[in-house]
Amino acid sequence: MSGFWPVPDVLAYLAGGWRTERTVRDLESGAEGEFSGTTAFGQLEGGGLLSRESGTFVWQRVPRPAERTLRFLPGATPGTADVRFSDGRPFHGLDLSSGHHVADHPCAADLYRGEFTVLDPDRWRTVWRVGGPAKDLVLTTEYTRAPDDGLRTPS
Structure with a gap:
């Protein structure tokens, strides 16, 4: 698979801090927004990572604070993850x-x-395509490891 960087252990790869830049495009209206901030993947008690994203989301020229928390738990096979919402519901x-x-x-x-x-x-x-009766969106997020990240576990 040309152009991809294989990761044998997703949790080890993600651990630490990342700069986060996201574009959001509403395909129906043509409206666009953007998020700029950070995502920190810290250790969870009992294993896995807690992902905390925070920054500013600008939609229709109106900036507002935005945050999201996800849990990345060890997956069914070594090196994989089971991603869950902060309340424990399954995501993917x-x-x-x-x-x-x-x-x-x-x-x-x-x-x-x-x-x-x-x-x-x-x-x-990540590129999320959201389609259905309520939404028609494309969300593209670029993550770049924070240069001062001392938390990274080699993968």
Whole structure:
């Protein structure tokens, strides 16, 4: 798979701090927004990582604070993750052993399809396509390892 960076252990790869830049495009209206901030993957008691994203989301020229918390738990096979919302509800599985993964998450009548691509040891990307009666969006997020990150566990 050309252009992908294989990751044998997704939790080890993600651990630490990342700069986070996201574009949000509403395909129906043409409106666009952007998020700029950080994502910190810290150790969870009992194993796994707690992902805390925080920054500023600008939509229709109005900036507002934004944050999100997810849990990345050890997956069913070594090196994979089971991604859950902060309240413990399932979100999706994650296997980056090939450097690329596609995951689906049904949400009411909408479907979220996420494509995860590892570009190199310090950069990865997600593209979520959200379609259904309530939403028609594309969310593209670029993650770059924070230069002052001393928390990284080698992968």
